[in-house]
Amino acid sequence: MLTRQTDRLPAIREAHEGTVAGDRNALARLLTLIEEDPASASPIVWTGSGAAHIIGITGPAGAGKSTLTGALITSLRADGGRVAVLAVDPSSSFSGGAILGDRLRMSNHVLDPDVFIRSTATRGSRGGLAASVPLAIKALDSAGFSHVLIETVGVGQSEIDIARFADTIVVVLAPGWGDGVQAIKAGLLEIADIFVMNKADLPNRAQAVAELKGLYVGVNNHADVPVIETTATTEDGVSDLRDALMDHRSLLLEHGGELLKSRRDQTAAEHVRFALRVELERRREGIMASGVFDRAIEKVADGRCDPWTTALGLIEA
Amino acid sequence: MLTRQTDRLPAIREAHEGTVAGDRNALARLLTLIEEDPASASPIVWTGSGAAHIIGITGPAGAGKSTLTGALITSLRADGGRVAVLAVDPSSSFSGGAILGDRLRMSNHVLDPDVFIRSTATRGSRGGLAASVPLAIKALDSAGFSHVLIETVGVGQSEIDIARFADTIVVVLAPGWGDGVQAIKAGLLEIADIFVMNKADLPNRAQAVAELKGLYVGVNNHADVPVIETTATTEDGVSDLRDALMDHRSLLLEHGGELLKSRRDQTAAEHVRFALRVELERRREGIMASGVFDRAIEKVADGRCDPWTTALGLIEA
Secondary structure, three states: OOOOOHHHHHHHHHHHHHHHOOOHHHHHHHHHHHHHOHHHHHHHHOOOOOOOEEEEEEEOOOOOHHHHHHHHHHHHHHOOOOEEEEEEEOEOOOOOOEOOHHHHHHHHHOOOOOEEEEEEEOOOOOOOOOOOHHHHHHHHHHOOOOEEEEEEEOOOHHHHHHHOOOOEEEEEEOOOOOOHHHHHHHOOHHHOOEEEEOOOOOOOHHHHHHHHHHHHHHHHOOOOOOEEEOEHHHOEOHHHHHHHHHHHHHHHHHHHHHHHHHHHHHHHHHHHHHHHHHHHHHHHHHHHOOHHHHHHHHHHHOOOOOHHHHHHHHHHO | OOOOOHHHHHHHHHHHHHHHOOOHHHHHHHHHHHHHOHHHHHHHHOOOOOOOEEEEEEEOOOOOHHHHHHHHHHHHHHOOOOEEEEEEEOEOOOOOOEOOHHHHHHHHHOOOOOEEEEEEEOOOOOOOOOOOHHHHHHHHHHOOOOEEEEEEEOOOHHHHHHHOOOOEEEEEEOOOOOOHHHHHHHOOHHHOOEEEEOOOOOOOHHHHHHHHHHHHHHHHOOOOOOEEEOEHHHOEOHHHHHHHHHHHHHHHHHHHHHHHHHHHHHHHHHHHHHHHHHHHHHHHHHHHOOHHHHHHHHHHHOOOOOHHHHHHHHHHO
């Protein structure tokens, strides 16, 4: 349960100052404080520099996103970039915990002082809102990284929403992943700025790329979203992805950064929508944790009251 | 957008009376009224008979749920059952509409007066809440069907929540569907009262059944959930599924219906939680549709206010 405590403000301010000054321990502390209390952190963290290139990396489980992210870090570092990664793991409704095995694939970067990796499990059993993610992106931006990579599994609306906080959205697929209807249902095709067909060493790769092109042209009504073929395990094609990211960044910065401004305006709206959702979800959880709720549902089970009248009564009270 | 209008009450009452009297046109009208205004319909519809066996049928896209549901209708009808089907289709965030092609597979029952089939697209772009589904189940129960089948694609939390309104939950899988981690992430394993391994004519069927048994024993800590093998297209194994459903129903009715009572009590709580979620979502959509929201996000985009403070202000106002 998230709680708001004004006595956390000095700690948040101190951690933020340390973060801006380049202190990694302060950044780690700040991210924890954001997870605990996004509402208090928001006014302090919102003053990010806006200088980082925010890159969302999403796609179905098993497409090789983590391996690709690891390879992309290597490529960006070779160009002198400073890279932060926020890896968002959906929780199972059963375990309540995250499946973090994939993170190990990024482990060869943990000793690099110019690479920062943070894993965040989605909170809450319903809808998997990762309440801290949008502000964590801002915090990583404040810390002076040139690239902030947000890796999410594109399994549901929440994960797709997280990708919307990015300047550039990379959708990673692999040959043999699902059929067209599933891709459309997941809503993955319409958000991509760049497609990656990973595992390009598989025999059915060409067919998968052709199928993807057919699908996204149908969905997006335009054909200019690049499809990069990579084999993340051997780093083949990863420099092409890096180039495509730079191209998209250049496009965003054309004409005095007109497109980037429009994108960031949309992101600001997305930040507010997200905070609204989290805060209303908090209220819902608060209602359900109360003794009044338990007594109310007894009346519904007994047939003394109906569910909707009960729900409206609980919201008013 | 859902709206509540007290002038709808006479129409809802009339449609409900017709429904209880066995008028199918009245039932169809009642379901539409529930979709338009669940809050007004709730007090009237909640007085269902409780006599029907409510069966949830869920599983990943492509497992053959619709074909299986069609075959199950045939089997239940042969025993003299009267069967209602509520098919819930998730909407793509792109199309906003439902992908209803699968429904055609049930079309050979549309002329049978003792079979009633209704398709409902999930409403709202976020989270796909099918606001009307829980009360529609009650309405179908009131209409005197012996079996109410609710078919949902088990792709997200909302669909899994819908399955919770059932007395008996059937999880349909097919050989080659995903890997174990995906099944766990989807939360499908822990809700099953009965597993169906459909497409049992596929060569890798035995391995898929063994893998499933290994997985669900790990998740549920017990091994007594039956796994029925079916080939829905040829109706092979469908009578085994019907028997397993009757066995589960008998189990629920043992000792004076102790288990059924406990299950329905849980369902009542689920109805209230669901109504709470829908009503808070309505409020969120109301906020976002307002001019105040547009002006507030401009301030956030300009850096004059932060997203969380803005969201809290919008909720209070």
